[in-house]
Every structure is written in C-alpha cells, then in structure tokens.
Amino acid sequence: MTNTLALQGTVPDVIDLLVGIRPGDALDTVRRHRLQARTHAHTSYLALFAPTAPVPGSVTLAERHAVAAFVAGLHQQPEAAGFYAAALVAHDAPPGLTPAIAAEIAHGAARGPYGRYPAGPLSAEDAEGPVYRVAPTARAVLGARLSAALEHANLLVFRPRDASPQALQELLNAGWSATDIVILSQLVAFLSFQIRVVVGLRALAAHPALPQTTEVQP
Amino acid sequence: MSDTPLTHPDNQEPTAFTQAQLEWLPWLAPLPEDELTDRHYAGLVDAARAKSPYFRLLARDPDTLGARTRTDKDIFYNPDAGLPRAERELSATATSRFNGCIYCASVHARFASHFSHREGDVQRLLDEGVSADLGPRWNAIVAASAALSATPSDFGPEHIDGLRAVGLDDYAIADALQGAAFFNWANRLMLSLGEPQLQVGG
Numbered sequence: 001m002t003n004t005l006a007l008q009g010t011v012p013d014v015i016d017l018l019v020g021i022r023p024g025d026a027l028d029t030v031r032r033h034r035l036q037a038r039t040h041a042h043t044s045y046l047a048l049f050a051p052t053a054p055v056p057g058s059v060t061l062a063e064r065h066a067v068a069a070f071v072a073g074l075h076q077q078p079e080a081a082g083f084y085a086a087a088l089v090a091h092d093a094p095p096g097l098t099p100a101i102a103a104e105i106a107h108g109a110a111r112g113p114y115g116r117y118p119a120g121p122l123s124a125e126d127a128e129g130p131v132y133r134v135a136p137t138a139r140a141v142l143g144a145r146l147s148a149a150l151e152h153a154n155l156l157v158f159r160p161r162d163a164s165p166q167a168l169q170e171l172l173n174a175g176w177s178a179t180d181i182v183i184l185s186q187l188v189a190f191l192s193f194q195i196r197v198v199v200g201l202r203a204l205a206a207h208p209a210l211p212q213t214t215e216v217q218p
Numbered sequence: 219m220s221d222t223p224l225t226h227p228d229n230q231e232p233t234a235f236t237q238a239q240l241e242w243l244p245w246l247a248p249l250p251e252d253e254l255t256d257r258h259y260a261g262l263v264d265a266a267r268a269k270s271p272y273f274r275l276l277a278r279d280p281d282t283l284g285a286r287t288r289t290d291k292d293i294f295y296n297p298d299a300g301l302p303r304a305e306r307e308l309s310a311t312a313t314s315r316f317n318g319c320i321y322c323a324s325v326h327a328r329f330a331s332h333f334s335h336r337e338g339d340v341q342r343l344l345d346e347g348v349s350a351d352l353g354p355r356w357n358a359i360v361a362a363s364a365a366l367s368a369t370p371s372d373f374g375p376e377h378i379d380g381l382r383a384v385g386l387d388d389y390a391i392a393d394a395l396q397g398a399a400f401f402n403w404a405n406r407l408m409l410s411l412g413e414p415q416l417q418v419g420g
Binding site: 026027030031033034035036037039040041043044046047048051052056074075076077110111112113115117118119120121125155156157160161163165166167169172177178179181182183185186188189190192193194195196197199200201203204206207209 | 221222223224225231232233234235245246247275276278279280281282283284285286288289291292293296298299300316317318319320347366367368369370371373374375377378379382387388389391392393395396398399400402403404405406407409410411
C-alpha cells in the first residue's frame with residue numbers, strides 16, 4: 001500500500017478538483033479560511049483511498065473504489081461520479097466490474113432520506129422507499145462480499161435511519177470483519193460529506209455575490 | 219476473533235427528538251482501552267475520547283478517525299469570522315433532524331440552544347422538523363441544510379440567494395454548507411454503528 005504522507009503533496013485536493021477551484025480564486029480564499037478543514041477533508045480522502053501501511057482490516061483498494069463509484073453514482077453529482085468511476089478503472093477493476101457497478105447505480109437509484117423511526121410519535125414520519133438488493137446478474141460478477149457492501153452502502157446513502165444490527169450481521173456473514181465494517185461505513189459517510197461540499201461550493205461558485213457597486217444591473 | 223453484532227435488548231430507545239443528554243450503545247465491539255496504541259491515540263486526537271465507546275469503535279480505522287476529527291473541529295470550533303457558532307450548530311441540528319439521527323440532533327440542539335439562547339426555537343425545530351418557522355435567518359439556514367442533505371441534493375442558487383438575503387457572506391455560507399455536509403457524515407456513522415439510549419432516570 002502507498003504511504004499517505006508521501007502522497008499528500010502529489011494528489012491534488014479532490015474537492016478543489018471537483019469544484020474547479022484554482023489557486024487565487026475567491027473560493028480558494030474561502031476554503032483556506034478553514035485551512036484545517038480543507039487539509040483534513042483531503043487527508044480523510046487519502047486515509048480511505050490511499051491508506052498507510054500497516055493498513056487496518058482487509059478492505060482492498062479495489063473494494064474501496066468499487067463502493068465509492070457506486071456511492072458517487074447514487075448521488076448524481078456528475079463530477080464526483082465521473083471522478084470515482086475513473087478511479088475504479090484506474091485501479092485495475094477486473095473485467096465486468098465497471099459495467100456491473102454502472103448497472104447497479106441505475107438499479108439502486110432512489111431519493112432519500114427515507115426509512116422508519118423507533119415506534120412512537122415519530123412513526124407518523126416513517127417514509128417508505130425501495131429496499132435495494134443487488135441484481136442477480138450483477139451478484140455473479142461482484143461476489144457475495146462486494147454485493148453485501150453495495151447493499152449496505154445503499155442503505156447508508158438513502159435510508160440511514162433503517163440501519164440495524166441485522167444489517168451489520170449481513171456484512172459479517174459475507175466476510176466483513178468489525179474493522180472492515182468501520183472502514184466501509186467511514187468510506188460511505190465520508191463521501192456523503194465530500195460530495196455535498198462539492199455540490200454546495202459549485203452552487204456558490206456559479207452564483208457569485210454581486211460586486212459592491214451602485215450600478216444597476218441591466 | 220468473534221465478530222458478531224452487539225445487541226441491547228433491554229435498552230430504552232428515545233422515540234422523539236430531544237435536547238436531553240443521551241447515551242450511545244455500539245453494535246460492534248469498540249477496541250479495548252488497554253489495547254490502544256500510539257496510532258490509535260493519534261486518531262482519537264483528544265486522549266479523553268478513549269473513554270467513549272463510539273470513538274474507540276471508530277479507532278479501528280485510526281487515520282480516518284483522526285482526519286475526520288480535525289475536519290470536524292475546524293468547521294465547528296474555529297472562531298475566526300464566518301457563521302456564528304450557534305448557527306453552525308443549527309446547521310448540524312437541522313441536518314440531523316432531516317436525516318433522522320436522534321442522538322446527533324440531541325447533542326447539537328443543546329449546543330445550538332446554549333450559544334443562541336433560543337432553546338424554544340431549537341425545540342420547535344426538533345418537534346416540528348425542518349419546516350418549522352424559526353424566523354427568516356434561521357429558516358434560510360435550515361432550508362439550505364435540508365436541501366443539501368437530500369440525496370441526490372436539492373441544493374441550488376435559490377438557497378445561496380436565501381442565505382445572502384439574511385446577511386450571510388461567502389465565508390458564512392461556506393460554514394453553513396460544511397456544517398450540514400459534515401453532519402451527513404456524522405449522522406450515517408451514529409445511525410448505523412449503534413443506537414441511542416435514554417439516560418436512566420433522565
């Protein structure tokens with residue numbers, strides 16, 4: 001595995017890349033105003049996708065990139081989806097994996113959040129929605145372990161309040177250890193953060209404040 | 219190694235959003251405190267977090283935990299300009315309410331109340347959800363947080379306009395965005411790796 005510290009200087013800041021922020025841009029200044037958040041959003045990315053040896057657990061880089069491509073696809077943010085789809089290809093995805101992930105993105109699409117609350121006053125807010133299962137044809141390509149990861153990732157993306165010990169049991173049954181589950185959960189949850197920062201900053205970049213001027217806009 | 223989910227059949231789960239202090243019970247075994255190495259402590263950032271089952275569970279991937287914690291602290295605690303602390307906590311509370319994380323909402327609702335002195339408005343956000351009318355400025359922050367939290371996101375230029383109209387500059391808007399985005403990370407960990415617990419006698 002690669003060394004995270006060695007990569008820190010060479011891997012471009014992914015959020016800047018996906019938003020299209022260049023040094024000196026107004027949003028570069030805004031992001032650097034929270035420099036620790038900017039730096040550690042990126043070290044979080046590196047810890048998940050270029051982890052430092054000895055790497056805890058047994059989640060392969062191919063698995064990490066396959067789940068990331070799936071999760072980014074579900075969010076339908078084009079730059080992030082394209083970035084993680086390309087990263088999966090770059091990490092020597094075995095034949096058939098990339099098209100299988102693309103098919104599962106379409107198959108797993110939904111609008112969240114939905115799900116159930118503990119029985120009580122909040123039950124009035126329970127919202128039904130699809131419960132995603134990997135399609136049988138894709139399962140043959142992905143295998144039991146990666147299929148279980150995609151099903152859990154879809155739950156975390158769209159209906160996190162439906163999470164349960166039983167959902168973790170399904171991962172354990174498919175060969176995910178407790179440490180592997182923490183890594184998988186962090187990966188999906190981190191992407192839920194990173195992609196939203198990209199969405200928000202892209203909206204801000206596309207919609208700059210009007211200059212402080214007395215001129216009336218035509 | 220016997221990896222089986224931990225279950226808490228006798229736990230009394232909260233069934234409503236609350237500003238009361240809750241506990242959190244893990245579904246997977248946290249690392250035992252006496253097995254923590256320097257790398258784990260580096261990930262925990264604050265040594266006192268070794269007492270927390272949540273952080274000792276996340277310490278199974280210490281580098282990610284450490285990076286996540288440092289991201290969190292800067293978004294919420296950095297006092298230099300941007301959005302006032304109370305309203306960063308409001309974005310965290312609104313996001314947690316929208317996603318349905320009773321535990322996260324309880325913690326950050328208390329912070330929002332503490333820093334804003336608007337405990338009643340915070341409680342209405344918890345009781346009524348993200349459509350509660352909390353006045354123009356809080357409404358704009360809550361609406362932006364909820365829109366950003368939808369999957370796929372519903373966030374657009376109308377939310378930027380809404381935040382500018384109530385006085386947020388780009389630094390404050392970026393804080394609101396990052397606060398809401400960060401709680402999409404936190405909510406998914408808290409909701410999927412354990413469950414909240416009402417304090418005994420609470």
